[in-house]
Amino acid sequence: MVSDLKHLTVLMEVFEVNIGKIKLGQQVAVSVPAYPGETFPATVQYIGQVLDETTRTVQVRCKLDNSDGRLMPGMYATINVESTTDDKAFVIPLTAVFTEGDADYVFIALDDNRYRQRRVDIGLRLKDRAVVTQGLDANEQLVTEGALMLRAEEEVETESTHQP
Numbered sequence: 280m281v282s283d284l285k286h287l288t289v290l291m292e293v294f295e296v297n298i299g300k301i302k303l304g305q306q307v308a309v310s311v312p313a314y315p316g317e318t319f320p321a322t323v324q325y326i327g328q329v330l331d332e333t334t335r336t337v338q339v340r341c342k343l344d345n346s347d348g349r350l351m352p353g354m355y356a357t358i359n360v361e362s363t364t365d366d367k368a369f370v371i372p373l374t375a376v377f378t379e380g381d382a383d384y385v386f387i388a389l390d391d392n393r394y395r396q397r398r399v400d401i402g403l404r405l406k407d408r409a410v411v412t413q414g415l416d417a418n419e420q421l422v423t424e425g426a427l428m429l430r431a432e433e434e435v436e437t438e439s440t441h442q443p
Contacts, residue, residue: 287343287350289321291358292336297403300360301326301339308359309343311350318359319343319350368402369411375423376401376409385415386422394422 289309293301301323308318321341330337341358343350375385376399383401386394399414415421 284348284352285344285346287345287352288324289341289343289356289358291339291341292331292334293339295330295335295337298326298337306361307341308361309341310357310359311354313354314349319345321358369415370405370408371411371415371421372423373404373407373409375421383409385411388420388422 303323303326305323307321307323309321310318321343323339324342325340327338371385376383378384382398384396385399387397388394397414399411401409402412403410
């Protein structure tokens with residue numbers, strides 16, 4: 280028997296590579312299919328200490344105020360975790376990234392016909408996007424499609440041959 284539906288517990292499975300981004304007391308935004316376009320604030324209350332070796336996830340519990348009773352136990356939810364202001368990264372289309380050896384690269388446009396290959400660090404790969412944690416600067420023009428075809432062109436400079 281559920282006694283208090285005014286406060287719900289939201290369970291989320293966080294991949295091990297992302298667990299460092301979750302903090303106790305952190306605010307998250309919960310959305311459910313029943314109420315499209317709406318979000319409900321929740322607070323991280325517990326971060327599990329055991330990694331599920333099959334799914335490579337850690338369980339995190341959040342407290343959700345449900346004073347209006349619109350949310351029900353058992354609903355599937357999407358949880359958005361806001362990053363802190365000092366946790367900056369660029370989110371780029373995955374089509375802009377190519378891999379050589381153990382490293383990831385993108386192409387930066389130098390002018391209309393010249394491009395430079397640049398190594399980047401990818402923190403997270405999403406369905407069709409990549410989160411670049413190092414290697415890009417604001418206001419640079421990035422080649423977002425055709426990176427592999429461009430790699431074969433002679434006009435490409437590599438970072439190692441370019442002197443600042």
